[in-house]
Structures are given as structure tokens and as C-alpha cells.
Amino acid sequence: xxxxxxxSGARLAVLLVGLGLVVALVAIGALFLGSARVPPGDVLAVLxxxxxxxxxxxxxxxxxxxxxxxxxxxxxxxxxxxxFQALTRNPLAEPSVLGVSSGAAFGVIVAQVFGLGTGLVEAxxxxxxAFAGALVAGAAVYVIASRGGGLPVHTLLLAGxxxxxxxxxxxxxxxxxxxxxxxxxVVHWLLGNLGPIAPASLAVFAAxxxxxxxxxxxQARPLNLLALGEESAQQLGVDAERLKRRxxxxxxxxxxxxxxxVGPIGFVGLIVPQVLRMxxxxxxxxxxxxAVLGGGAFLLLADTLxxxxxxxxxxxxxxxxxxxxxPFFVYLLRSRAPQAGL
Amino acid sequence: MTAPLVECERVGFAYASGxxxxxxxxxxxxxxxxxxxxxxxxxxxxxKTTLVRLLSKVVEPxxxxxxxxxxxxxxxxxxxxxxxxxxxxxxxxxxxxxxxEELVLMGRYPRAPRRFFESPEDRAAARRAMEAADVLAxxxxxxxxxxGGERQRVMLAxxxxxxxxxxxxxxxxxxxxxxxxxxxxxxxxxxGREAGLTIVLVSHDLGFAAELCDRLLxxxxxxxxxxxxxxxxxxxxxxxxxxxxRVLVDKHxxxxxxxxxxxxxxx
Numbered sequence: 001x002x003x004x005x006x007x008s009g010a011r012l013a014v015l016l017v018g019l020g021l022v023v024a025l026v027a028i029g030a031l032f033l034g035s036a037r038v039p040p041g042d043v044l045a046v047l048x049x050x051x052x053x054x055x056x057x058x059x060x061x062x063x064x065x066x067x068x069x070x071x072x073x074x075x076x077x078x079x080x081x082x083x084f085q086a087l088t089r090n091p092l093a094e095p096s097v098l099g100v101s102s103g104a105a106f107g108v109i110v111a112q113v114f115g116l117g118t119g120l121v122e123a124x125x126x127x128x129x130a131f132a133g134a135l136v137a138g139a140a141v142y143v144i145a146s147r148g149g150g151l152p153v154h155t156l157l158l159a160g161x162x163x164x165x166x167x168x169x170x171x172x173x174x175x176x177x178x179x180x181x182x183x184x185x186v187v188h189w190l191l192g193n194l195g196p197i198a199p200a201s202l203a204v205f206a207a208x209x210x211x212x213x214x215x216x217x218x219q220a221r222p223l224n225l226l227a228l229g230e231e232s233a234q235q236l237g238v239d240a241e242r243l244k245r246r247x248x249x250x251x252x253x254x255x256x257x258x259x260x261x262v263g264p265i266g267f268v269g270l271i272v273p274q275v276l277r278m279x280x281x282x283x284x285x286x287x288x289x290x291a292v293l294g295g296g297a298f299l300l301l302a303d304t305l306x307x308x309x310x311x312x313x314x315x316x317x318x319x320x321x322x323x324x325x326x327p328f329f330v331y332l333l334r335s336r337a338p339q340a341g342l
Numbered sequence: 343m344t345a346p347l348v349e350c351e352r353v354g355f356a357y358a359s360g361x362x363x364x365x366x367x368x369x370x371x372x373x374x375x376x377x378x379x380x381x382x383x384x385x386x387x388x389x390k391t392t393l394v395r396l397l398s399k400v401v402e403p404x405x406x407x408x409x410x411x412x413x414x415x416x417x418x419x420x421x422x423x424x425x426x427x428x429x430x431x432x433x434x435x436x437x438x439x440x441x442x443e444e445l446v447l448m449g450r451y452p453r454a455p456r457r458f459f460e461s462p463e464d465r466a467a468a469r470r471a472m473e474a475a476d477v478l479a480x481x482x483x484x485x486x487x488x489x490g491g492e493r494q495r496v497m498l499a500x501x502x503x504x505x506x507x508x509x510x511x512x513x514x515x516x517x518x519x520x521x522x523x524x525x526x527x528x529x530x531x532x533x534g535r536e537a538g539l540t541i542v543l544v545s546h547d548l549g550f551a552a553e554l555c556d557r558l559l560x561x562x563x564x565x566x567x568x569x570x571x572x573x574x575x576x577x578x579x580x581x582x583x584x585x586x587x588r589v590l591v592d593k594h595x596x597x598x599x600x601x602x603x604x605x606x607x608x609x
Contacts, residue, residue: 007444009459221458225448228438232431235398236504237424237452282439285458 007283015286019293023071026297030067030304031059035311062196069197069205070303070317071296073262074272076209076254078295081269082288083216083251086223087244090156091274092332095134095255096266098156099163103137104130104252104259105190106167109174112186123204123261130256137163138252192265192318194303201261208257213292215250219243220284227282265299265318267325272298274332346373347411347508347540348397354405355392365389367396367564369406374508379534379541381555383548383575385585389564390544391432394512397542399423411507424452428501432512434485434493442488442496443481446472449503468503474537475499475529491522498529509533510542515550523550530554552576552600560584576600 045051084093107129145159225233302320356366450464552572588605
């Protein structure tokens with residue numbers, strides 16, 4: 001067969017099984033590595049329920065939830081990025097670049113100002129505030145950037161930067177005015193930090209991510225048509241307005257879930273879909289489902305590095321993704337943006 | 343007497359903010375019979391492209407009604423319309439890293455919008471469409487590697503993959519040299535006669551439209567100036583008033599269809 005084989009269920013299945021193995025390998029690695037030295041034999045013993053005590057707390061209550069959170073957050077961010085890229089027909093679009101993450105972060109801070117802490121109801125409340133912030137930021141970027149029915153590449157990026165700066169400043173104001181003591185913790189969260197996560201929060205996070213994935217992943221085929229232009233997609237039977245609303249809501253929900261429970265981690269939504277497109281071609285029916293697992297594996301790897309590089313201290317995972325993402329962004333801006341296509 | 347496939351009934355449409363390259367329609371009425379090749383001609387800004395958008399439900403009439411096989415288009419879903427009406431657009435998307443086959447397969451979307459991957463039947467239909475448009479040999483080629491004539495045929499193949507009843511072509515010869523114009527004409531004739539497709543051909547090229555079409559609609563400033571067989575529409579006085587310039591009408595030496603010569607102003 002010449003050229004990349006066209007998308008089919010069989011090809012997607014092979015791809016997902018392959019990526020599933022990668023995820024499993026990285027997850028096993030992450031379970032055995034950490035600043036608390038738990039010997040590999042003890043990790044296995046904990047997993048089979050034969051050991052209790054400190055080791056059990058480290059493996060089951062610290063490492064395992066963190067691994068799950070990383071997989072969820074990475075998958076959510078990568079799919080959100082792929083969704084925003086398909087909507088804007090711009091390979092540089094991404095939750096943090098578009099200012100959507102900052103909007104969601106502002107929502108989270110507002111929720112905390114109102115005293116929402118941890119617990120099931122509070123987790124839902126914080127996520128709702130994050131979602132509202134993400135929607136406001138996304139809508140603002142769209143209004144600022146749209147020109148005669150189109151979204152020019154550079155206008156879109158500028159609008160994203162402007163909205164991002166606005167919400168970041170608003171966050172700084174809120175923190176400074178209202179609760180100076182919590183500043184340290186919030187700054188850590190703002191950098192993106194996969195800290196300990198309560199089971200209730202993890203459950204809400206998983207549920208919201210599932211809804212967001214359902215909204216975006218199923219639309220991969222019409223998103224392919226949208227890449228040809230809105231009029232062309234409509235002529236092929238796509239209800240473009242409905243599609244855009246649905247994918248925007250899904251991508252904003254995924255972004256806000258991550259921001260609410262993990263923090264605004266940048267660049268995952270940029271790097272992962274782009275690398276997958278280089279490997280798989282432009283078909284969203286392969287790229288978007290693959291981004292669920294690929295994003296998870298990437299963020300888990302980044303977090304495992306963040307936990308271990310300067311152990312027993314910890315880097316924020318957002319620092320690692322930014323170190324990877326910033327040069328990648330420059331590369332894409334230089335090489336791809338002039339074409340204004342995908 | 344063949345029933346009309348398309349009925350436009352006193353259709354009016356105006357863009358809210360004057361979108362570029364598209365113009366208003368006023369009180370436009372005409373019918374396209376099933377199986378006929380129907381040409382739409384007229385000067386720039388006469389509303390031809392807007393008519394394409396109306397027929398494919400990209401925009402909807404602000405007054406009047408468009409019927410497709412008796413059904414009001416306003417009541418049909420986009421996918422319903424796309425199963426019956428396929429558009430070959432004037433511009434082919436660029437900077438788009440898909441292969442010819444992938445693009446043609448997109449034409450199968452309205453047949454089963456809920457399906458995630460194309461079925462074997464979809465692939466067979468896309469293959470037939472590529473054969474009919476003579477692009478089967480190019481199916482693994484990336485779109486950016488195609489010549490102008492090839493792109494046009496690929497877009498036609500995508501439209502044929504929709505298995506429509508009505509094929510709408512927006513300026514099919516705009517970027518084509520003589521050889522491709524001849525090929526395009528031959529292809530459209532085959533599709534009209536052999537496949538029984540109803541064709542709406544929007545064109546600046548009056549000679550091309552007169553040669554291929556059973557009837558013509560001449561539009562000016564969004565309204566119908568005249569509808570009828572090419573001989574009645576391609577008329578010196580009618581064209582002069584619509585286009586505002588002098589022309590001579592002649593007969594093609596072989597087909598005996600009307601041909602147009604522009605009278606160039608001197609000095």
C-alpha cells in the first residue's frame with residue numbers, strides 16, 4: 001500500500017491498543033518511581049494487598065490517584081487542543097494560548113473566594129465556576145478575533161494573549177486583595193500541579209472529562225469536513241453552527257475540569273495533537289481518539305519527571321510541559337502559521 | 343411533461359452586513375426540470391453565487407420559497423438537502439493535507455452522518471465517483487499536488503460521491519485552459535445524458551453555458567431578466583441591457599448554438 005492508509009475502524013483499533021500499551025508502561029513506571037523509596041517488591045505487595053502501612057499510603061493514596069489524575073488531565077487537554085484547533089482551523093490554538101485556561105482559573109479563584117473547599121459538592125461548584133470562566137474567555141476571544149466570518153491566525157493568537165493577560169491580572173488582583181496568606185499555594189496551583197487529589201474530586205474530574213470527551217470525540221468526522229471551510233461543510237450536510245457550539249462546549253468543559261482539579265497546565269493541547277498529526281495525517285477520527293491516550297501518556301511522563309528530577313523536592317508539571325511546549329510553539333509559528341491551514 | 347425538481351418562488355434574500363463577493367436576490371422565480379441542464383448567467387454582482395448558496399441551503403430565503411422535489415427546503419435538514427443537492431465550488435481548498443480519496447469520501451457524509459468511519463458501500467460509491475470524474479488514478483495523491491483541471495475534477499468527484507439528484511456547478515471553467523474546458527463540457531454532457539443528473543451550471547462563460555444548457559436564466563442585480571432556451575436568452579439587445587456593453591451573437595459553426603463576440607470599444 002502506498003501513502004498512509006486511510007482511516008478505518010481496524011486502523012484506529014490497532015492505534016488505540018498500541019497507545020494503551022504505552023500508557024500502561026508509563027503508568028507502571030510512575031507507580032514504582034518516587035521520592036519516597038518504596039522497593040519494587042513492596043509496590044507489588046501493596047498492589048496485591050499483602051502490605052499495609054506507610055508503603056500502602058504512598059502507593060495507593062498518593063501515587064495511584066496522581067497517575068489517574070495525570071492520565072485524565074493529559075487526555076482532556078490534548079482533546080481540548082485538538083478540538084480548538086479544528087474549530088479555529090489553526091494549529092496553534094490551544095486552551096492556554098487562547099486564554100481559555102486563564103478564564104477557567106479565574107473562575108476557580110472566584111469559587112475559592114466564596115469559600116468552596118474540598119468535597120463532592122464543592123468540587124462540582126468549583127468546576128462549574130471554572131466552566132463559566134472558560135466560556136466567557138473563549139467567547140471574548142472569538143468576538144475580538146472574528147473578522148467577516150473568519151478567524152485570522154494572528155488576530156486569534158493576539159486575542160488569546162490579551163484575554164489571557166486580562167484574566168491573569170484579575171486573578172492577581174483577587175488574590176492580593178482577598179487572601180494574602182494563601183498566595184503560595186495558589187501560585188503552585190497556577191503553574192499546574194498534580195498534587196494529592198481527594199477521591200471525591202477525582203470522581204468528579206473523571207465524570208466531567210468523560211462528558212467533555214463524549215462531546216468532542218464523536219464529532220471527529222464532521223470536524224474533518226469543517227476543515228474545508230464552513231460553507232463547504234454546510235453543503236456536505238454538516239450543521240456547522242451546532243457542531244461548533246458542541247465542540248466549543250466540550251473543549252471548554254475539558255479545559256475547565258483540568259484547571260479546576262489540577263491547574264492550568266499549558267502546551268499539552270498544542271504538542272500532543274500536532275505530533276499525532278505528523279505521525280497519522282490530518283484525519284481527526286484518528287488524531288482525536290489517539291489524543292485521549294497520547295495526551296495522558298505525555299502528561300504522566302512529564303509528571304513522573306517533575307516528581308523525580310529534583311527529588312525530594314518537586315517541580316510543577318506545568319514547568320516541564322512549558323519547557324517542551326515553548327520551543328515547539330516557536331517552531332510551529334515559524335513553519336506552519338504562514339499557510340494559515342492545518 | 344417532466345415535473346420540476348427545483349422551484350424558486352418569488353425568492354428574496356439580502357446579506358445582513360454585505361458579505362464580500364455575494365449579492366442580494368430580489369423576487370426571483372424559476373423552475374428547473376428533472377434531467378435538464380440549466381444555466382445561470384449574468385454580470386458580476388448579479389447574485390449568481392448567492393443563488394448557489396440558496397439552492398444548497400447555506401443561506402435561506404428572507405422571502406419566498408425554494409422547493410426541492412416538492413418539499414420546502416426550509417423544512418429539510420442540511421443532510422437532507424446534501425443528499426439531493428451537491429455543489430462543485432468555485433474555489434478548491436488549499437493547504438489541506440488530504441489525499442484525493444479522503445476528500446472524495448467526505449462526499450459520503452450526508453448519506454450517513456452518524457457513521458464514524460465510511461462503510462464498504464461508501465468506498466465503492468467514492469470509487470465510482472472517481473471513475474466518472476476520471477480521477478481514480480490520482481486517488482493517493484495529495485490535493486496540493488494537483489493541477490487546476492485535476493482539482494476541479496476532484497471536487498466534481500466529491501459531489502458525485504454524494505449521489506445527488508441535482509448537481510450545482512459554480513463557475514466550473516473559471517481556472518481552466520481550453521483543453522480542460524473541453525473535457526469539462528464532455529463530462530457534464532455524459533453526466534446529464536447517461537446518469538440522468540439534473541445540472542445547474544453557473545457560469546461567466548456565456549458560450550460554454552449556451553453550448554451545454556437546455557435553458558438559461560439571465561440574472562441582473564439579483565433579479566431574473568429572462569429565462570428560456572439559449573437562442574432566446576443569448577440575444578444582442580437582452581445581453582446589452584444586462585451587461586451594459588455591445589455584443590454580437592453568432593452561431594457556432596458545428597453545434598449551431600449561439601456564440602457571443604464582445605465588441606471592443608475603440609480608443
